[in-house]
Amino acid sequence: MTGTAAAKKTTTPKKAAAKPSHPTYSVMIKKAVKDLNEKGGSSKFAIEKYINANYKLSGNVSNLIKLALRRMAAKKELVHASSKSTGASGSFKLPAKEPAAKKSSPKKKAASPKKAAASPKPKKPAAPKKAKSPAKPKAKKAPAKKAAAKKTPAKK
Numbered sequence: 001m002t003g004t005a006a007a008k009k010t011t012t013p014k015k016a017a018a019k020p021s022h023p024t025y026s027v028m029i030k031k032a033v034k035d036l037n038e039k040g041g042s043s044k045f046a047i048e049k050y051i052n053a054n055y056k057l058s059g060n061v062s063n064l065i066k067l068a069l070r071r072m073a074a075k076k077e078l079v080h081a082s083s084k085s086t087g088a089s090g091s092f093k094l095p096a097k098e099p100a101a102k103k104s105s106p107k108k109k110a111a112s113p114k115k116a117a118a119s120p121k122p123k124k125p126a127a128p129k130k131a132k133s134p135a136k137p138k139a140k141k142a143p144a145k146k147a148a149a150k151k152t153p154a155k156k
Contacts, residue, residue, distance in 0.1 A: 022055040025068035026077065033078065033094055041081025041091030044069060 022028065032050040036042045042050075048065050051057065069088040072078040081091035 022057060025061075025064055026072055028055060029065065029068055029072065029078070029092075030094065033092055038091070041093040043091050044088055047092070 028051050032047045033042045066088040078092045079095045081093050
């Protein structure tokens with residue numbers, strides 16, 4: 001039984017994980033906030049309720065939503081409605097401008113001719129640097145005055 005037990009174990013090939021029937025949590029959360037369209041932002045509870053109603057999710061997904069909210073707030077994909085809120089607490093809104101829109105925007109155009117004509121100013125030539133003068137010998141310090149040589153007689 002010492003060597004035979006190890007030999008009898010066979011490893012089964014691992015199956016590829018089945019793809020979920022729902023999109024990623026960040027996509028679901030963005031859609032929830034957009035569809036709820038609340039003036040003061042959507043709370044975690046409201047987002048969770050919307051996701052559970054519209055997607056087939058198994059089990060309790062509260063922690064997964066909480067982690068996704070934190071991650072999205074850190075990446076500025078979602079913005080806290082209140083500046084006092086941190087992490088996954090409080091209400092969330094979509095940012096005014098999408099971060100992805102910044103990347104896909106075309107490069108800046110050249111400055112307009114009006115600005116270009118006004119901006120060049122006549123430059124003054126750089127003032128020539130003065131040549132260093134030869135090193136001057138440092139002035140000697142005046143000798144310190146000797147303290148009075150009066151000694152007080154020792155008391156007996």
